[in-house]
Amino acid sequence: MPDETDELSRELRALGRQLDVPPAPDPARMAAAVRQRLEQPRSRPWLRYAAAAVLVAFAALVAGSAQVRAAIVELFRFGGVVVEQGAPSAPNPNPGSSIPATALDGVAAARAAVPFPILVPAELGTPDEVAVTDGRVVSFAYRATGIRIDQFGGTLDPAFAKQVPSVAGVEWTQVDGAAALWVPGPHEVVYLDRDGRRHVESARLAADTLVWQRDGVTFRLEGSLRLERAIAIAQSMR
């Protein structure tokens, strides 16, 4: 066992104090910077967990759970979205990091990152934050309004889309004359990866959400919005 007080140990400690370490940041400034990030729950966390964004909406869970404790039932698919009914999977208060989203520097970077066209809503303008998940989902965030938009390549299977359910507030509407799905929040959203695996650890509760498609791309708009406003934003995507 090394002698804590031996000469070499002392020398190493002395060496440590003579190492060239740049001055530490000001503690108060660091505390303020960290605090600022922690106070923006809408902006930063989703960047890392944007994966939670998309693909499975569990309708009918939060309110009336008791009668639907049974297995999850897939109700229908729409574009890349699968709507299911069933008991919620207890959203993780601190969603896992197993589906990392990569922050991107602007819309142009997103266009370069995925093989499908990326549109921007004229109603909202340039997003404050842009991220890509799994190389297939591009997410925008607008800090001031807490609005989030996901875009991902995914085609509509008309056979599924015609199975119109009537579930807990979920309703069909139209964007630019094409079918769109309105899922009032809160509902649970779970990410399905390329292999169809369900990332329960990413589960979170989503606010009101509009889902629509155009040219083989599925769009998902989420925020505390009225349906009319959501449709106006959707129709402004260019």
Place this chain on the structure above:
Amino acid sequence: MIPIGRGGATDDTDAVARTLDGDLDAYAGLVARYTAVAHRAAVLAGAGDDAEDVVQEAFVKAFRKLQTFRLGQPFRPWLLRIVLNEASNARRSLRRREALALRANHRGHIEGPEAGVLGEERRHALLAAVRALPDRDRLVLSCRFFLELTEAETAHVLGWPIGSVKSRTARALAKLRSTVPREEVSGA
């Protein structure tokens, strides 16, 4: 400057408990208290110019996983482990190979009251010898002597059993003794 970031264990536990109750001021206090030591650890772990970002990211991550912190345990090594992981992520993304950025301070001034200044030659010889050690040796020596952590803290930070910390430290010191034998000068 040293010892840096040693808050009282009770203070830390209290601050963590209050943070978990939603008190962000309590967490800001922890951040301020441990900024210096976290930054030093990030630099020593090779984060380079990104050290400040690494530290900020580590504090944000620590906050997010605070539920996994066991109240009553020391906060500092728990935090430093996150800092070192974050520094190693940053290093990987920069494809830096050097696991520890060790540079001598040419000003050579003493920042602690305890030890004497090493002569320049001795300093460079020691530093070169430490640099030449395998990663794990260098890591454990850095924790023990450059960050001045206890064996128990080092074990926590590196995620090793304490026995491994002791034996690895002893072996690394033995290697150093053979590569840079003690100077003959008396009173050095």
